[in-house]
Amino acid sequence: MQSKSNSRLHVAIIMDGNGRWATQRGLPRVAGHRAGVAAVRRVVEHAPPLGIRVLTLYAFSSDNWARPASEVQSIFWIIRAFLRLECERLRQQGARLEVIGRRDRIPAPLLREIERTESATAAGRSLHLRIAIDYSAQMSIAAAVATAAAQPPREQLISPDHMRAFIAHALTADSGNVDLLIRTGGEQRLSDFLLWETAYAELVFTHRMWPDFDESDLASALGDFNHRERRFGAIPAAPVQSESSNTDSAQ
Numbered sequence: 387m388q389s390k391s392n393s394r395l396h397v398a399i400i401m402d403g404n405g406r407w408a409t410q411r412g413l414p415r416v417a418g419h420r421a422g423v424a425a426v427r428r429v430v431e432h433a434p435p436l437g438i439r440v441l442t443l444y445a446f447s448s449d450n451w452a453r454p455a456s457e458v459q460s461i462f463w464i465i466r467a468f469l470r471l472e473c474e475r476l477r478q479q480g481a482r483l484e485v486i487g488r489r490d491r492i493p494a495p496l497l498r499e500i501e502r503t504e505s506a507t508a509a510g511r512s513l514h515l516r517i518a519i520d521y522s523a524q525m526s527i528a529a530a531v532a533t534a535a536a537q538p539p540r541e542q543l544i545s546p547d548h549m550r551a552f553i554a555h556a557l558t559a560d561s562g563n564v565d566l567l568i569r570t571g572g573e574q575r576l577s578d579f580l581l582w583e584t585a586y587a588e589l590v591f592t593h594r595m596w597p598d599f600d601e602s603d604l605a606s607a608l609g610d611f612n613h614r615e616r617r618f619g620a621i622p623a624a625p626v627q628s629e630s631s632n633t634d635s636a637q
């Protein structure tokens with residue numbers, strides 16, 4: 387079984403179920419997104435003591451633009467308020483914020499807050515907090531391919547090995563591959579999230595709606611992860627053999 391030291395884990399979370407959480411309570415969907423902020427705060431605070439060094443949260447997918455404009459605006463407003471209110475706490479906690487995804491469609495006030503928080507927390511070393519906004523894994527892979535294709539030498543274009551190494555570097559050099567992917571809200575799909583980086587991730591799906599997700603749910607997902615055998619395509623490690631059994635092993 388793989389080492390379970392849990393000292394440099396990359397955990398990614400698809401924060402799903404905000405809308406249903408609100409609807410079940412007779413509230414507008416945006417109330418679920420607002421309540422989701424408290425869950426974000428909880429996981430950010432409890433991640434480092436659990437050995438999580440990189441935490442990637444899916445806040446807004448590129449497909450979420452298809453939602454009503456008022457809901458999109460509310461989500462951006464809520465993320466902006468979170469950054470404004472939490473920037474100092476993140477800095478003191480030693481968290482480094484990085485927003486991944488497209489930036490050219492993000493409204494200017496949110497973009498300014500993102501840039502301000504990223505630079506204020508740039509020295510953080512205890513947690514690399516990545517928030518995915520206007521994010522599409524397919525687009526991020528395609529963008530890495532486009533960057534590779536624009537560079538000499540030409541062989542890079544035709545060698546799958548070079549292209550693979552280039553994409554892996556572009557997508558994982560700073561944050562590593564995902565060890566554990568959690569999706570709340572009961573659905574079991576990846577929704578165009580970190581498709582390259584989750585190639586060997588363990589997946590945990592929970593029915594808990596995101597606003598209810600707390601540190602015990604995070605610890606329980608990690609407990610589940612710790613019982614998985616991560617083989618990365620290899621066969622299980624051979625049991626340690628005694629000397630006597632070694633001597634008569636002819637095949």
Ligand code: FPP
Binds near residue numbers: 404446465
């Ligand atoms: C998915 O639930 C959730 C989102 C699209 C938005 C996530 C945003 C937050 C949790 C706000 C706070 C985020 C940060 C980073 C501060 P859904 O609306 O699809 O839920 P449903 O499946 O029940 O409809």
